[in-house]
Amino acid sequence: xxxxxxxxxxxxxxxxxxxxxxxxxxxxxxxxxxxxxxxxxxxxxxxxxxxxxxxxxxxxxxxxxxxxxxxxxxxxxxxxxxxxxxxxxxxxxxxxxxxxxxxxxxxxxxxxxxxxxxxxxxxxxxxxxxxxxxxxxxxxxxxxxxxxxxxxxxxxxxxxxxxxxxxxxxxxxxxxxxxxxxxxxxxxxxxxxxxxxxxxxxxxxxxxxxxxxxxxxxxxxxxxxxxxxxxxxxxxxxxxxxxxxxxxxxxxxxxxxxxxxxxxxxxxxxxxxxxxxxxxxxxxxxxxxxxxxxxxxxxxxxxxxxxxxxxxxxxxxxxx
Numbered sequence: 188x189x190x191x192x193x194x195x196x197x198x199x200x201x202x203x204x205x206x207x208x209x210x211x212x213x214x215x216x217x218x219x220x221x222x223x224x225x226x227x228x229x230x231x232x233x234x235x236x237x238x239x240x241x242x243x244x245x246x247x248x249x250x251x252x253x254x255x256x257x258x259x260x261x262x263x264x265x266x267x268x269x270x271x272x273x274x275x276x277x278x279x280x281x282x283x284x285x286x287x288x289x290x291x292x293x294x295x296x297x298x299x300x301x302x303x304x305x306x307x308x309x310x311x312x313x314x315x316x317x318x319x320x321x322x323x324x325x326x327x328x329x330x331x332x333x334x335x336x337x338x339x340x341x342x343x344x345x346x347x348x349x350x351x352x353x354x355x356x357x358x359x360x361x362x363x364x365x366x367x368x369x370x371x372x373x374x375x376x377x378x379x380x381x382x383x384x385x386x387x388x389x390x391x392x393x394x395x396x397x398x399x400x401x402x403x404x405x406x407x408x409x410x411x412x413x414x415x416x417x418x419x420x421x422x423x424x425x426x427x428x429x430x431x432x433x434x435x436x437x438x439x440x441x442x443x444x445x446x447x448x449x450x451x452x453x454x455x456x457x458x459x460x461x462x463x464x465x466x467x468x469x470x471x472x473x474x475x476x477x478x479x480x481x482x483x484x485x486x487x488x489x490x491x492x493x494x495x496x497x498x499x500x501x502x503x504x505x506x507x
Contacts, residue, residue, distance in 0.1 A: 191237075191241075193233070193237070193455055193456055193459060194233075194234055194237040194238065194241075196459040196463075197230040197231075197233050197234040197237070197458065197459045197462075198230070198234050199459075199462075199463075200226070200227075200230045200458065200459040200460075200461075200462025200463055200466070201227050201230035201231050201234065201462065203462065203463065203466040204223055204226055204227050204230070204461075204462040204463075204465050204466045205223065205227050206466070207223070207466070207469045208220065208223050208224075208227075211223065215297065217272060217276075217297055217300035217301060217304060218269055218270075218272035218273035218275075218276055218300060218304060219269075219273060219392075219469075221265065221268070221269035221272060221300075221304035221305065222266065222269035222270065222273065222465065223465060224265075225261075225262050225265035225266045225269055225308075226266065226458050226461045226462050226465060227462065228258060228262055228265075229259070229262045229266075229457075229458030229461075230458045230459055230462055232255045232258055232259060232262070232330075233329070233330070233455055233458060233459075235251075235255070235330070236255060236329060236330020236331055237328065237329065237330060239251070239330060240325060240326070240327060240328065240329065240330040240331075241328055242327065242328065242438075243327065244325045244326070244327045244435035244436065244437055245325075246325060246433050246435075249322075249433070251331070252322075252323045252325065252330075252331035252433075253322070253323065255330070255331045256323040256324075256331045256332060256333040256334070257312055257315070257333065259331075259332065259333050260311065260312050260315045260333045260335075260345065261308040261309065261311065261312040262308075262458075263349055263454075264307060264308040264311045264312075264348050264349060264352065265304070265305075265308040266349075266399075266403070266461070267348075267349050267352035267353040267356060267403055267407070268303055268304050268307045268308055268352050269304050270352070270353070270356040270396060270399055270400065270403070271303060271352050271355045271356040271359065272300050272303045272304045273356075273392065273396065274356045274359035274360045274363060274396060275300075275303075275359055276296075276300065277359070277363050277384075277389065277392060277393075278359045278362055278363050278366075280384055281363060281366050281367060281374060281389070282366060307348075307352075311344075311345055311348055314344045314345060315333065315335065315344070315345050317340065317344060318335055318336055318338060318340055318341040318344055318345055319333070319334055319335060319336075319430075320334045320335065320336030320430075321334045321430055321431070321432045321433070321434060322334065322430065322431055322432065322433050323433060323434075324433070324434045324435070324436060325433060325434070325435045325436065326436045326438075326441060326451060327435075327436065327437045327438040327441075328438050329451060329455055334434065337414065337415065342411075346411060346414060347411065349403070349407040349410075350404070350407040350408055350411060353400060353403040353404045353407055354404065356396070356400055356403075357400050357404060360393075360396055360397070360400060363393065364393065367389070367393070374386065374389070391468050391469075394468065395464065395465065395468045398464060399461065399464070402457070406453060406457070409453075410450065410453060410454075413446055413449065413450050414450070416446060
């Protein structure tokens with residue numbers, strides 16, 4: 188029953204979190220776009236997995252499993268990496284670092300954001316091949332899952348990065364909030380000079396990041412500790428002994444193991460939760476309101492009243 192609920196929520200989260208994406212793409216909001224993309228991709232992968240492997244562990248789509256299992260590795264890195272990208276940009280903006288940027292400087296800023304939000308997850312996905320114990324796992328009602336053997340090498344190469352990126356985001360976030368509260372009177376003028384974010388957008392992003400980081404840091408620390416408990420330590424030769432195999436985990440096994448149940452549930456519910464959180468906060472902006480209004484009108488829903496004239500700002504070049 189719960190698996191059906193999270194499948195529905197994953198699909199709805201996928202739909203709603205993608206609606207504001209075109210506007211953010213036009214605005215070149217690299218960090219926000221990366222966050223939306225990773226959360227949407229997580230919802231899509233888990234939704235498709237549940238449809239295929241609901242009530243079964245049969246290896247029905249091995250090629251899809253190879254792809255989706257590797258994507259899940261990247262998504263788990265991509266979400267905190269996108270948060271780090273956003274907090275870095277906000278910190279640079281509110282301390283006055285974006286008042287007078289030339290076009291080459293803006294291009295360099297965007298390339299750094301892309302390297303952080305896309306390059307780091309792709310690198311970790313490649314490094315995961317080194318510590319991949321077998322082809323993949325199939326979990327009943329959940330679907331394909333990446334296989335990572337528990338070794339000393341696995342932690343610096345793959346497992347520790349979600350927590351490190353979350354800590355990095357937290358450091359920038361704390362510096363942002365310190366500047367906002369200590370220089371509250373001058374913040375509007377700083378934001379006006381940067382022309383990249385309004386005061387309302389700043390507070391919405393700070394609220395979004397606060398909630399996400401309050402989940403990401405303790406959950407990633409707990410999952411890291413839980414992973415060490417669930418698997419024995421293996422050497423490289425032991426781990427790669429039977430690489431082509433596919434491990435299958437029936438629901439009767441993982442649902443009755445409390446530690447394993449917590450590990451799986453925390454991983455499958457997080458993306459739909461983030462999707463609704465992001466869509467709710469982004470929907471508070473006039474630009475996103477227009478995206479939702481257009482989408483609902485295309486579905487034949489009752490015409491929504493348009494936002495007040497002049498309330499939608501021009502797309503901005505830099506990321507929030």
